[in-house]
Amino acid sequence: MSEGALSARISDAPSDPIFGIVELFRADQRPDKFNLAAGVYMDEQGITPILPSVREAESRILSASTTKLYMPISGDPAYLAAAKTLLFRTVGGAWGEIESAASERVQMIHTPGGTGAVRLAVDLVSRLRPGAEIWVGEPTWPNHTQIIESARITARRHDWITDDARSLNTSALFDAIAAAKGGDAMIFHGACHNPTGIDPTPEQWIEIAQQIAHRGIVPILDFAYQGFGEGLIEDAASLRAFLATGCEVLVASSSSKNFALYNERVGSLAIIGADGAAAAAIASHARMAVRTMWSNPPAHGGAIVSTILGDATLRAQWEGEVGAMRTRIQGSRAALVAALATAGAGDFSYLLNHYGMFSLLGLTDDQLTRLRDEHAIYLVSRGRINMAGLSTTKIPIVAKAVASVLA
Ligand SMILES: Cc1ncc(COP(=O)(O)O)c(C=O)c1O
Incomplete structure (x- = not known):
C-alpha cells in the first residue's frame, strides 16, 4: 500500500453509540429480544408504522x-x-x-x-x-x-x-x-x-x-x-x-x-x-x-x-395520531415505574417528571452488558431507555431484568 493511500494511517472508526447498539440487536438470534435502544417510536407490537x-x-x-x-x-x-x-x-x-x-x-x-x-x-x-x-x-x-x-x-x-x-x-x-x-x-x-x-x-x-x-x-x-x-x-x-x-x-x-x-x-x-x-x-x-x-x-x-x-381534515387526523403516540409513551412510563417497584428494583418515580421517549435508568456498563447477555435487553449508555419500545407484555419482563442486575 502506498504511503499516500487514504487507508495508510488509519484504524477503524468507533461504531456510532446508538446505531452500533441497534446493529448488535439485529445480529442477536434470540427470539425474545428487546430493542429499547433505537430512538424511534414503536407501537404496542414493536412496529414503527406509517401514519x-x-x-x-x-x-x-x-x-x-x-x-x-x-x-x-x-x-x-x-x-x-x-x-x-x-x-x-x-x-x-x-x-x-x-x-x-x-x-x-x-x-x-x-x-x-x-x-x-x-x-x-x-x-x-x-x-x-x-x-x-x-x-x-x-x-x-x-x-x-x-x-x-x-x-x-x-x-x-x-x-x-x-x-x-x-x-x-x-x-x-x-x-x-x-x-x-x-x-x-x-x-x-x-x-x-x-x-x-x-x-x-x-x-x-x-x-x-x-x-x-x-x-x-x-x-x-x-x-x-x-x-x-x-x-x-x-x-x-x-x-x-x-x-x-x-x-x-x-x-x-x-x-x-x-x-x-x-x-x-x-x-x-x-x-x-x-x-x-x-x-x-x-x-x-x-x-x-x-x-x-x-x-x-x-x-x-x-x-x-x-x-x-x-388540509384541515388531514391536519386534525395527524394531530390525533401525534396525541396517540404521546399518550402511549406516557402510559408506558407510568407502567414501567409501577412494574419496577413491584419487581423490587426500587423507586423510579422520578421518571414521571420526565418528557418524551427517553430517560436514564442510571445503569453501569456492566449492568447494561448483563441486561444484553442474560436478558437480550438492549439499552444505550447509562441505561437510556426508549419508553416507546415497551409494551404491556414487555414491561414486567424488563422490570424484573433491571431488578436482577441492580440486586
Ligand atoms: C436530539 C436529536 N436531535 C436531532 C435528531 C435528528 O433526527 P433526524 O432523524 O430527523 O435527523 C435526533 C434523532 O434521533 C435527536 O434525538
Missing part, C-alpha cells in the same frame, strides 16, 4: 405530481410555510396564526432531517463566528459533539443535570452560561431531552433565554420531538422564550419523529435574526453552506408534511 395521515397524503401526492425537478436551495416553499406555522403557532390561536415576531424575523431552510438542520446550524456558527466554541450539556444526543467536531469547532462539554440524572441542575447550567464567551453558541433541546427526558419548565426557559440573550450567546435549539412531551404547542415553550428575548436563534426541527418520516429525511432550520434584514443575511450564508453540502433537499417528505398541514 394513516401520511399514507393518505402520499396517495394524493402520487396522483398529482408531474415532475422530479430540483427544488430551490432553501427547499420547498410549501413545506417551509407549514413547518414555520407548526413551530411558531400562537397559544390558543387558529392554524396559520403565528407569533408576530416570527413573521418578521424568521427565515426557513428545508433540510435532510433534523441532523441536516443541526449540521447547518453548526456550519453557520463556523462561517459567521470564526473562533466561537459550541457548548453542549452532557449527556446529550451523541451526534451533537460529533457534528461540532466534524465542523472543526471545539465542543465545550458542561454539566446541566444532577449526578443521579434525575433532574435539572440549574446552577451548573447557569455557571456554563456565565463561562461561555459572547459569540459562542450553546445547544439546547427544545423539548423531550434525549437522552435524559429532563426539560426545563416554561418559567425556567424564560430565565435561561434571558441569561443567554444577556450574555450574547447564540442558542441552537434542537427541536426533534415536538408533540411527544405535553402537546404540539406546549412543547414549543422553549422556542417562545427565546423568541421573546429578541436574540438571534437557530432552531433545528425534525419531521422524522412526529410524522414518523424517519427515512424520508425531512426537517428545517428556522433562522431567527435580530430583525428581518439580519435573518435574510444569515439565510443567504445558509444557502451557500447548503449548496456545498446537499445542494437542495429531498422533496418527498416535505410534500407529505405540507399536504397534511395544508
Whole structure:
C-alpha cells in the first residue's frame, strides 16, 4: 500500500453509540429480544408504522405530481410555510396564526432531517463566528459533539443535570452560561431531552433565554420531538422564550419523529435574526453552506408534511395520531415505574417528571452488558431507555431484568 493511500494511517472508526447498539440487536438470534435502544417510536407490537395521515397524503401526492425537478436551495416553499406555522403557532390561536415576531424575523431552510438542520446550524456558527466554541450539556444526543467536531469547532462539554440524572441542575447550567464567551453558541433541546427526558419548565426557559440573550450567546435549539412531551404547542415553550428575548436563534426541527418520516429525511432550520434584514443575511450564508453540502433537499417528505398541514381534515387526523403516540409513551412510563417497584428494583418515580421517549435508568456498563447477555435487553449508555419500545407484555419482563442486575 502506498504511503499516500487514504487507508495508510488509519484504524477503524468507533461504531456510532446508538446505531452500533441497534446493529448488535439485529445480529442477536434470540427470539425474545428487546430493542429499547433505537430512538424511534414503536407501537404496542414493536412496529414503527406509517401514519394513516401520511399514507393518505402520499396517495394524493402520487396522483398529482408531474415532475422530479430540483427544488430551490432553501427547499420547498410549501413545506417551509407549514413547518414555520407548526413551530411558531400562537397559544390558543387558529392554524396559520403565528407569533408576530416570527413573521418578521424568521427565515426557513428545508433540510435532510433534523441532523441536516443541526449540521447547518453548526456550519453557520463556523462561517459567521470564526473562533466561537459550541457548548453542549452532557449527556446529550451523541451526534451533537460529533457534528461540532466534524465542523472543526471545539465542543465545550458542561454539566446541566444532577449526578443521579434525575433532574435539572440549574446552577451548573447557569455557571456554563456565565463561562461561555459572547459569540459562542450553546445547544439546547427544545423539548423531550434525549437522552435524559429532563426539560426545563416554561418559567425556567424564560430565565435561561434571558441569561443567554444577556450574555450574547447564540442558542441552537434542537427541536426533534415536538408533540411527544405535553402537546404540539406546549412543547414549543422553549422556542417562545427565546423568541421573546429578541436574540438571534437557530432552531433545528425534525419531521422524522412526529410524522414518523424517519427515512424520508425531512426537517428545517428556522433562522431567527435580530430583525428581518439580519435573518435574510444569515439565510443567504445558509444557502451557500447548503449548496456545498446537499445542494437542495429531498422533496418527498416535505410534500407529505405540507399536504397534511395544508388540509384541515388531514391536519386534525395527524394531530390525533401525534396525541396517540404521546399518550402511549406516557402510559408506558407510568407502567414501567409501577412494574419496577413491584419487581423490587426500587423507586423510579422520578421518571414521571420526565418528557418524551427517553430517560436514564442510571445503569453501569456492566449492568447494561448483563441486561444484553442474560436478558437480550438492549439499552444505550447509562441505561437510556426508549419508553416507546415497551409494551404491556414487555414491561414486567424488563422490570424484573433491571431488578436482577441492580440486586
Ligand atoms: C436530539 C436529536 N436531535 C436531532 C435528531 C435528528 O433526527 P433526524 O432523524 O430527523 O435527523 C435526533 C434523532 O434521533 C435527536 O434525538
